[in-house]
Amino acid sequence: QLSCLLKMVTLNGIPKDLDSYPKELLLFLSPSDYAATGSCSQFFTNVGKANVDVLPREAPQRQQLLLEALQCLKIPGAQINEENAEILGRLVCELGGEHIRSSGGSLLKDLSHCGSFLPEQEEAIRDVLSSGNTTFGPPAAWSAFTLSELSRLIPVLDHSILQQIPK
Numbered sequence: 001q002l003s004c005l006l007k008m009v010t011l012n013g014i015p016k017d018l019d020s021y022p023k024e025l026l027l028f029l030s031p032s033d034y035a036a037t038g039s040c041s042q043f044f045t046n047v048g049k050a051n052v053d054v055l056p057r058e059a060p061q062r063q064q065l066l067l068e069a070l071q072c073l074k075i076p077g078a079q080i081n082e083e084n085a086e087i088l089g090r091l092v093c094e095l096g097g098e099h100i101r102s103s104g105g106s107l108l109k110d111l112s113h114c115g116s117f118l119p120e121q122e123e124a125i126r127d128v129l130s131s132g133n134t135t136f137g138p139p140a141a142w143s144a145f146t147l148s149e150l151s152r153l154i155p156v157l158d159h160s161i162l163q164q165i166p167k
Helices: 002-009 023-028 040-049 060-072 082-094 097-111 119-131 144-149 151-156
Strands: none
Touching: 002 023, 023 040, 023 060, 040 060, 040 082, 060 082, 082 097, 097 119, 119 151, 144 151
């Protein structure tokens, strides 16, 4: 329905008020199409607010959007800072294990909004959390407050992390 709506909206070119349409429409548009109405970083800020789950988890469009976002934001390696993570928004859910590990705790808040994870992502999140090099510290120092902060990431935790958490 969204791709059909996009075709109708863009029948006579990209409308100047495209930002007023549902953000999910942008998932079916390329940044180069959007260039007439704004910058690529503005495009990905809007895409980051969209519900990327309208596209299937392994959809090529999701990966393509991530690749184009990394290129637009001029992120050369695997490390993503908090500012870029904020722009990527829900697209952080597409980042692979290498990006998650390299970025350390800076992605945890954004990753907590993801609906599901691939095994590689879960392993990387566990590695980051068990390293203790996050604002949460090592699992042995976690409190009930820490667990409430991590609530959406708790299903990713494995036995080796859970047994370190104080009762």
